Every structure is written in structure tokens, then in C-alpha cells.
Amino acid sequence: MALINLTTSTDENFVNQVETLSGQKISECYQCGKCTAGCPFSFAFDYPVSQIMRLIQIGQKEIVLNSKAIWLCATCEACTTRCPCQIDVANVMDICRIIARKENKVKEKDVKLFYDIFLESVKKHGRIFEIEILMKYNLKSGKLLTDADLGPKILPKGKLNFFPVNIKGKDSVEKIFTRFVEGIKNNE
Amino acid sequence: MRIGVFICHCGSNIAGTVDVKKVAEEAKRFPHVVYSTDYMYTCSEPGQLEIQEAIKKEKLDGVVVASCSPRMHENTFRRTVEKAGLNRYMFEMANIREHVSWVGVDKEANTKKAIDLVRMAVAKVTLNQPLFPKSFKVNKNVLVIGGGVAGMQAALDCADGGLKVILVEKNPSIGGKMAKLDKTFPTIDCSICILGPKMVDVGQHENIKLYTYSEIEEISGYVGNYEVKIRKKATYVDWTKCTGCGLCMEKCPSKKAFDPFNEGIAPTTAINIPFPQAIPKKAKIDPNYCRQFIKGKCGVCAKICPVQAIDYEMQDEIVTEKVGAIIVATGYSLFDHTKIKEYGAGKYLDVITSIQYERLLNASGPTSGHILRPSDNKEPKTIVFVACVGSRDKSLGVPYCSNFCCMYIAKQAILTKDHIPDSQSYVFYMDIRAPGKGYEEFVRRAQEEYGVKYIRGRVSRIFKRGDKMVVRGSDTLLGTQVELEADLVVLATGAIAEEGARELAEKLRISYDPYGFYIESHPKLRPVETNTAGVFLAGACQGPKDIPASVGQGSAAASKVLSLFSKDLLESDPQIAHVNEMLCVDCKKCIQTCPYGAIEEKKTPMGKIVASVIETVCQGCGLCTATCPPGAIQLQQFTDNQLLAEVKAFFHA
Numbered sequence: 001m002a003l004i005n006l007t008t009s010t011d012e013n014f015v016n017q018v019e020t021l022s023g024q025k026i027s028e029c030y031q032c033g034k035c036t037a038g039c040p041f042s043f044a045f046d047y048p049v050s051q052i053m054r055l056i057q058i059g060q061k062e063i064v065l066n067s068k069a070i071w072l073c074a075t076c077e078a079c080t081t082r083c084p085c086q087i088d089v090a091n092v093m094d095i096c097r098i099i100a101r102k103e104n105k106v107k108e109k110d111v112k113l114f115y116d117i118f119l120e121s122v123k124k125h126g127r128i129f130e131i132e133i134l135m136k137y138n139l140k141s142g143k144l145l146t147d148a149d150l151g152p153k154i155l156p157k158g159k160l161n162f163f164p165v166n167i168k169g170k171d172s173v174e175k176i177f178t179r180f181v182e183g184i185k186n187n188e
Numbered sequence: 189m190r191i192g193v194f195i196c197h198c199g200s201n202i203a204g205t206v207d208v209k210k211v212a213e214e215a216k217r218f219p220h221v222v223y224s225t226d227y228m229y230t231c232s233e234p235g236q237l238e239i240q241e242a243i244k245k246e247k248l249d250g251v252v253v254a255s256c257s258p259r260m261h262e263n264t265f266r267r268t269v270e271k272a273g274l275n276r277y278m279f280e281m282a283n284i285r286e287h288v289s290w291v292g293v294d295k296e297a298n299t300k301k302a303i304d305l306v307r308m309a310v311a312k313v314t315l316n317q318p319l320f321p322k323s324f325k326v327n328k329n330v331l332v333i334g335g336g337v338a339g340m341q342a343a344l345d346c347a348d349g350g351l352k353v354i355l356v357e358k359n360p361s362i363g364g365k366m367a368k369l370d371k372t373f374p375t376i377d378c379s380i381c382i383l384g385p386k387m388v389d390v391g392q393h394e395n396i397k398l399y400t401y402s403e404i405e406e407i408s409g410y411v412g413n414y415e416v417k418i419r420k421k422a423t424y425v426d427w428t429k430c431t432g433c434g435l436c437m438e439k440c441p442s443k444k445a446f447d448p449f450n451e452g453i454a455p456t457t458a459i460n461i462p463f464p465q466a467i468p469k470k471a472k473i474d475p476n477y478c479r480q481f482i483k484g485k486c487g488v489c490a491k492i493c494p495v496q497a498i499d500y501e502m503q504d505e506i507v508t509e510k511v512g513a514i515i516v517a518t519g520y521s522l523f524d525h526t527k528i529k530e531y532g533a534g535k536y537l538d539v540i541t542s543i544q545y546e547r548l549l550n551a552s553g554p555t556s557g558h559i560l561r562p563s564d565n566k567e568p569k570t571i572v573f574v575a576c577v578g579s580r581d582k583s584l585g586v587p588y589c590s591n592f593c594c595m596y597i598a599k600q601a602i603l604t605k606d607h608i609p610d611s612q613s614y615v616f617y618m619d620i621r622a623p624g625k626g627y628e629e630f631v632r633r634a635q636e637e638y639g640v641k642y643i644r645g646r647v648s649r650i651f652k653r654g655d656k657m658v659v660r661g662s663d664t665l666l667g668t669q670v671e672l673e674a675d676l677v678v679l680a681t682g683a684i685a686e687e688g689a690r691e692l693a694e695k696l697r698i699s700y701d702p703y704g705f706y707i708e709s710h711p712k713l714r715p716v717e718t719n720t721a722g723v724f725l726a727g728a729c730q731g732p733k734d735i736p737a738s739v740g741q742g743s744a745a746a747s748k749v750l751s752l753f754s755k756d757l758l759e760s761d762p763q764i765a766h767v768n769e770m771l772c773v774d775c776k777k778c779i780q781t782c783p784y785g786a787i788e789e790k791k792t793p794m795g796k797i798v799a800s801v802i803e804t805v806c807q808g809c810g811l812c813t814a815t816c817p818p819g820a821i822q823l824q825q826f827t828d829n830q831l832l833a834e835v836k837a838f839f840h841a
Contacts, residue, residue: 030580033661034648035648036667037645037647037660037662037670038660039669042668083583084646085583
């Protein structure tokens with residue numbers, strides 16, 4: 001890691017922002033590393049989760065928001081479950097993703113793409129339509145053959161429908177999305 | 189009345205944010221005030237002299253000092269006025285430091301508040317009455333609760349000082365946790381070799397009366413005059429006959445009894461002597477495992493005992509002792525690691541606690557000092573120690589540091605290398621806390637000479653893979669996950685309050701913290717006293733501490749008792765409740781509400797039944813005052829009239 005000039009780069013507003021949005025007190029983290037120890041995706045992270053917590057503590061907004069780790073976190077909540085300081089670490093990671101997205105700093109474009117397609121599908125059908133998600137994701141990400149090998153295995157089991165199955169009251173689900181978007185606009 | 193007011197600057201502590209000159213000027217206008225001044229340090233010798241001179245010159249009969257908290261200097265100034273001929277209770281203190289200058293920055297507002305507080309103190313002192321303490325006789329026996337190293341030290345010091353000591357221990361033998369340990373840090377002394385002689389001294393001392401396998405049933409009375417009921421639990425062996433020959437243990441057919449001394453790592457017999465150096469070395473029967481108790485037939489021990497000491501019909505016995513002071517040395521307990529699911533919750537045989545490991549290392553332990561892992565009795569080659577298991581963990585309700593684990597881990601890792609030279613030990617730690625004398629050097633030696641590998645990070649999970657225990661943790665210095673395949677995992681379980689600590693505290697009327705550790709009277713200046721007169725603390729019952737600190741506190745508590753008992757008569761604090769017999773209607777509300785049992789009924793010469801305060805028992809808490817419907821019972825020095833005068837002085841400025 002390059003030298004961090006704490007005088008010029010510490011962003012206390014970022015610490016406050018994460019604390020307010022997540023409802024977690026970041027200073028309660030004493031850096032024991034238990035979250036990192038149990039994280040199933042640590043192998044793929046650029047910064048292990050305990051270091052993300054440390055970077056937030058010292059207000060390193062740019063490093064945190066530009067990290068891959070916050071996008072690769074699967075929100076499995078092993079960290080949250082085992083944190084001796086009772087910090088909802090997975091929630092903090094989630095908040096970092098939200099802030100990064102708002103600031104157009106998305107290090108893992110495909111992860112964001114997947115979230116978007118997933119939610120779009122839920123909005124449309126009230127639940128997910130798997131094949132639609134698969135196709136859209138593979139096309140838009142340019143990874144045409146991702147998981148294509150799974151097709152022959154799951155098709156005979158009836159796990160994939162070729163036509164969308166809408167839920168009862170999907171309009172109500174759609175309204176949730178509308179209300180959420182309006183809420184954001186009103187807040188802004 | 190003629191009242192003098194003295195305003196202290198406390199250097200810049202008060203004068204920095206309070207206009208002390210103005211406060212002194214204003215005070216001159218208060219009723220009865222004939223003298224008012226300010227001084228740099230009123231508590232200094234010249235400051236006190238000024239008060240004494242003013243008392244004489246101005247013929248003062250009441251004094252108000254506006255300075256720090258009464259907790260700091262009330263006694264100083266009471267002595268000051270007393271030396272100048274005033275009664276010590278004709279003095280009042282206004283706290284314009286902790287309550288004013290230290291908490292506010294607005295000088296104008298502070299000055300106004302300081303003036304208000306001084307006006308209130310003046311109004312109160314106007315109604316003060318001279319009070320005089322009463323004397324009472326002291327019983328010079330001392331009760332020590334707990335026969336661990338702290339309690340033993342306290343008992344020996346008191347007994348050597350000529351006091352009669354009643355030592356009560358709930359286990360069958362004294363010795364406490366220290367008797368279970370193999371070696372002690374940082375000197376690697378053999379634990380029982382240094383403790384054993386002390387145990388023998390306690391057992392043989394003519395001034396010490398030992399009640400083991402006994403518990404405190406009830407405590408009543410007050411400093412100098414406590415009455416204690418002790419429950420001697422049934423051992424089913426007549427200890428006046430038992431010689432500790434051990435024949436019963438050899439022949440007992442029930443060999444699967446839980447062995448608390450060996451922390452359950454190996455079983456014992458239903459009738460047993462806990463360990464070879466036990467004091468007293470007497471057998472007792474565990475009725476949960478004894479066939480005579482479970483099946484109603486066996487009687488092997490009764491037949492074999494050469495002195496006919498076995499008595500299956502034995503019952504608990506209550507004995508009463510009278511003492512003047514109590515030393516509480518009830519020690520601590522260890523965190524239950526089976527609460528931690530990710531560490532196997534106690535289901536893996538080869539994940540053990542550090543105290544169990546201590547028994548494996550110990551030559552008198554179940555493996556005769558050979559380290560053999562419980563699952564297959566093989567010698568482990570890779571041993572992983574996990575620090576802070578049940579310490580510094582808010583999620584488990586134990587946010588505090590257990591004080592001694594860092595050190596015993598280093599000790600156990602060093603001993604492991606001594607026992608098994610081709611072994612490798614690893615320690616998962618968060619911080620190393622080694623502030624004692626020679627401690628840091630000891631931990632360094634573990635790493636430098638014994639090659640113990642310290643890994644900075646917590647363990648997330650322990651699970652089984654083949655015959656290995658996989659420990660998955662992190663190395664936060666590397667910023668990476670790490671995994672170790674261990675033959676044996678030792679969890680350094682933290683210290684928690686002893687079971688029953690809270691119930692005992694209530695019997696003793698002492699306070700405890702949220703974790704059940706007893707609270708000392710002052711964290712720095714009264715470390716072994718409690719807020720109940722005559723009750724002292726020693727050792728880990730006050731908070732986790734290691735052997736040297738526990739021994740130090742044992743001696744400290746003993747010296748407190750010895751100095752308390754150096755007088756034949758004790759003086760009681762006159763700031764206690766007092767009943768106006770004319771007003772008392774005998775409603776008994778005060779008797780029900782008094783937490784100290786300090787109020788009784790008595791008959792006046794006129795034949796009226798009224799409440800009466802036992803002056804030596806009353807602690808001056810004032811609960812009765814608030815309860816009494818006709819206002820008959822009043823706390824002297826804090827009467828309703830005095831408090832209302834203060835309130836009036838505040839509102840009618």
C-alpha cells in the first residue's frame with residue numbers, strides 16, 4: 001500500500017456518513033480480525049474486511065469506495081454473526097456500496113450490473129425470472145458463456161422456466177420500487 | 189450565628205472559570221455571614237490557618253468552604269475547624285469545582301452558580317447541630333471467606349498478628365485455583381511447591397479455625413459485631429475420625445465421578461480426597477455418583493474404612509460464629525467455552541480449556557504430567573492456543589480484559605516445549621498485555637528461545653478434519669486468513685465472577701459491578717475496603733488478578749483489619765437517623781424499608797411503642813427519612829429542615 005498522508009486524506013465526514021447510514025459505531029472495532037478470519041470471499045478481496053473497517057476508521061474514503069472488496073462481499077454475514085464487538089459488518093459493507101454507487105465509483109461493474117438486472121426482474125414480475133436474468137447478465141457483461149454449463153444440469157430438474165411466472169399482486173411490488181425512487185427524489 | 193465563608197481558587201482549577209472575588213464579596217451579604225474571603229489553596233497549611241484564625245478572631249460558630257468535592261477534603265476541613273474549637277459538624281462544603289468550574293466554561297454563569305451554591309451552604313450550616321460520635325466494643329475475631337491464595341494470605345497475616353481467624357472455604361480443601369496450577373509465571377516456580385507450605389501453615393495455625401466444604405448462610409450485625417451462620421455441608425465422612433489414608437478411594441467401585449479438581453478431564457471415585465496435598469486431607473462422598481446413594485446398596489467404603497468414619501446419614505450442619513470484621517476472598521470462575529458455537533461448543537475432545545491443560549501438564553494430574561490429548565491419548569505435536577476466549581468480547585457479555593491469560597498462555601507454551609521438544613506451539617492473540625515485573629521479558633522469551641509463533645488475530649472457527657483440529661483465523665499483520673492443523677487446541681478462557689458472588693454480596697451488603705465483581709470503596713485510594721464498614725476485599729473477587737496481586741491484596745486486607753482492631757473501642761458516625769419519639773406513630777414503614785436492619789421497636793418510659801435506631805448499624809442512607817409519613821425519623825446533618833433551607837436559599841435569591 002502506498003503512503004497514506006493522514007493529515008490530508010482523513011475524511012471525518014465519511015466516517016460520520018458510514019456511521020449514520022449503517023447505525024454502527026465504527027470506532028468500536030478493535031481490529032481483532034475475526035471477520036477476516038471467517039470471510040468466505042476474502043481470497044478475492046483486494047482489502048480483507050478487517051482492513052476495510054480500519055480504512056473507514058481513519059477516514060480513507062477514496063480507498064474504501066474504490067475497493068473491489070465492498071462489491072465482492074456476498075453479505076453472508078459470517079462477520080456480523082461472529083463480531084465480538086457486535087458490529088453489523090456486512091451492513092457496513094452494504095452502506096459502502098451504496099455510497100460508492102451514489103458517487104459513481106463502482107470498481108466491480110458486473111456486480112452492479114447483476115444487482116440492477118436482478119431488481120429489474122423483481123420489479124417486473126414480483127419475483128425473479130431466472131432465464132431473463134441469465135440472458136441479460138451474460139449479454140450485458142459480455143461473458144456470454146458464464147455458467148452455461150449448468151444449463152443441461154438444471155433444465156431437466158425443472159429449475160428454469162422459459163416463461164415468466166408472475167406473482168399475485170406484482171403491481172404492489174412495483175409500487176414499492178416507485179415509492180422508493182420517489183422517496184430518494186424527495187429527500188434530495 | 190456568626191458564619192465565615194472561604195472561597196478557594198484551587199490554582200486555576202476554580203479561579204479559571206469562576207470569579208472567586210465576586211463570590212466572596214456576594215457571600216458577605218448572606219444572613220449570618222460576618223466574614224468572607226478567597227484564597228489560592230484553602231486546603232494548604234496557610235489556607236487552613238486562615239480559617240482557624242478567623243474562627244478565633246471573628247468568633248465564628250459556623251464555617252463554609254467553597255472548593256472541591258467533599259469526597260476530597262471534607263475531613264481535612266472538619267479537622268481544621270475542630271482544632272480551632274468548633275464542633276466538626278458545624279462545617280459545610282460547597283462544591284464549586286466538580287459541580288461548577290470543571291463542567292462549565294461560561295464564567296458569568298459559573299460565578300452565578302457558585303454564588304447560589306455558597307448561599308445554600310450558608311443556609312444549611314445555620315441549622316447544623318453539633319454532633320458527637322458514640323463508642324462501642326469490638327469483637328476481634330475475623331472471618332475470611334475463601335481459602336484460595338488471597339484468603340490464605342489474609343488469614344495467615346491476621347493470625348500471625350494475634351487475631352482469631354475463621355476461614356470458610358466452599359470446596360473440600362483450601363488452595364483455590366493456585367493448587368490446580370502446574371507452574372507459575374514468570375519464574376516457572378512449581379505452584380503447589382510454593383503454595384503447599386502456606387496451606388500447611390493455615391491448617392496448623394493455632395489461631396485459624398478452618399471450615400472447609402462450608403458456605404456462608406447468613407450474616408447479620410455491623411462492624412465490630414458481626415454474627416455469621418455457616419453451613420457445613422454433609423461430607424458423609426466423619427472428619428474427626430478420617431485419617432486421609434485413601435483406602436476408600438482405592439476400593440470405591442464407582443470410578444466415573446466428575447472430578448472438579450481435574451476440571452473434568454478425567455474421572456475420579458465417588459468417595460475421594462481431591463488431591464494429595466489437600467488441607468484438610470479428608471475424604472468426602474459425592475452422592476451424585478455414590479452407589480449407596482443412587483442404588484441404596486454398596487457400603488464398600490464403610491466396610492473398608494479402618495476407623496469407621498463413613499456416615500451415610502450425615503446432614504448439613506449450621507454453626508454460628510461471632511466476628512468483628514470480614515475479609516471476602518471468594519476468587520473467580522472461568523468462562524464457559526461451550527457457549528461459543530464456532531469453537532465447537534465443547535463437543536471436540538481435543539479442544540480444551542487452559543485450566544484443563546494445566547492439569548495435563550501437572551505431575552499430580554490424570555496423565556502424571558505427560559501431555560496426552562484427550563481423544564486418543566497421543567502426544568500432540570502442534571498445539572494452538574487461542575487467547576481472549578470469553579474476554580474482551582462484548583457479544584458474550586465479557587468486555588473486560590481477564591488480566592492474566594496472556595501470561596499463562598506464554599507459560600503454557602514454554603512448558604509445552606519443555607515437555608515435548610519437537611512440538612510447535614502457536615498463539616492467536618489480539619494484544620499482549622504483560623505489564624508486570626519481568627512479564628514482557630517472559631513473553632519475549634517464549635517467542636525467542638522457545639520458538640512459539642504468535643499470530644496477531646482472532647480465531648473465527650475450529651472444526652475437525654481427520655484426526656486434526658483445524659483452526660481458522662486471521663493474521664491481521666499480514667492482512668490475510670490463516671489456517672492451522674492442530675493436534676490440540678487450548679482455549680484461554682477468561683475470568684468471570686465466581687458463581688454465587690452476587691448472592692454473597694447481598695448477604696454482606698456490599699456492591700458489585702455488572703459482571704459480578706465486588707466494588708472497592710475507591711478504585712485508587714481504598715482498594716481493599718468496601719462501602720460497608722468492616723468488610724474488606726482480597727484477590728480476584730474484586731476483579732481478575734494474578735497471584736502476586738492477589739497475595740498483595742490478601743496482606744493489604746489483613747493489615748486493614750489489624751489496624752481496625754488496634755483500638756478496643758470504635759467510634760460510630762453520628763450522621764445517622766434519629767427518631768423524634770413524640771412524632772413517631774409506630775407505623776413500622778422505616779423498619780420495613782431499612783436495608784441494614786438498623787431500626788427496631790422500643791417502649792418509651794411513657795409506655796409508647798416507637799421506632800429506635802441501632803446507632804452502630806445505621807449507615808446514614810436516609811431511606812427511612814423519605815419513607816416516614818409524619819417526618820419523625822430524620823437523618824442528622826441532613827434533616828428535612830436543613831435540606832429545605834437550602835432549597836429556599838436557592839429559590840429566594
